Amino acid sequence: MADNPSSTAAREALRPIPFNVPYCSGTEFEYMRQALAGGHISGDGSFSRKAQALLAGIVGCRRALLTTSCTDALEMSALLLDVGPGDEVVVPSFTFVSTANAFALRGAKIVFCDIRSDTLNLDETVLPTVISPRTKAVISVHYAGVGCEMAAILDTAGRDSIAVIEDNAHGLFGQYHGRNLGTFGSMATLSFHETKNITCGEGGALLINDEQFVERAEILREKGTDRSRFFRGQVDKYTWVDVGSSFLPSDLLGAYLLAQLEARETIQATRRRVWNRYQAELSDWAAAKGVTLPYIPAHCRQSYHMYYMLMPDGDSRDRLIAYLKERAIWSVFHYIPLHLSTMGRQYGGYAGQCPVTEDVSARLIRLPFYNSLTETDQARVIDAIVHFPL
16 A cells, blocks of 8 residues: 555654764775775774875875874874963864863963854954963864964964964865965864764874974874884884873774775765755845854855854744754754853853853854755755744
8 A cells, every 4th residue: 555645745754854974985894894804903004094195195284193083183282282381272262172171181271262253263353362471372273164364373373483273173175265274283183073074983183284293293192102113114112202192093993084085075075065055045044034154255165064053042043953853853053162161160261251152152053964965855954944933
């Protein structure tokens, strides 16, 4: 007996649309099988080395070192800068906790900077007001893969020889004035978490642009030993020569990541299509309802990492999330201001310190965004939004 068309449509309307589904090209499994067959699945195997070389070539940095997470890459950057007690590190308050935690772990004081209201990136005009003689580093976070105003940030930091680290967790393939994100700071970090464009489940990378950090980065990443030099035949044995930790991912993850990097053009083309459809079909509704859609400056090329909207107020944002959930569509908010967190208050954070961050955090909603999001499902998301009683 054939299905009743109306009951089929009803079931389809209740089929969940998740917020994220990790992409898989299919080659990942074959590469992982080869890694297993080769008998080397620990860190810095052949697939990890190939992925690192390809990544460095794509970005244009001096060296790319795979890590187990973007968090680990940030912690490595703190170690490489010798950040410690008495130092201050400036971070945007609108970011993931790892951006601050990596430096707090070394004993630094975290100093919060507000963000721009258009790109939601660190506000380069506010930056000079939060820098002090103790500032050791400024961390620029390229939110949603749209470049910060790096020229102004580098100029401000350079006056006092302050290091700039790019937290580029969102920004692989993004550009600022025609130059790849991740190549401006002395170092940059990437994330390959399952929510990112390119993923291996959990993973990251430290991108090094300043040659002076390359050799020590290898040592820190290998538990503080000169093991990498040993494998290159530069020393006849390796030993403990510095502080460090085990930051190396398994070669199984390197194999998965290599396949993803090789599929980058397909991945990016699909994400561009999904992003552009949201932008085109929600523009009129957003303009009529006072909703703000993402802003991409003309001199930036975004990475198509996410699609978000800024609702008129916090109440309408929360109601929209609930409204979509009732229709089996999963949407989410994003960062809670770090300066208002329990730890943030210990570093002097207070209400009103970063007003744009506080406003944006309360109003932002992220929509389902992934490579396998079908045109039918995306149409369902858009239709639900434009019929939301705002």
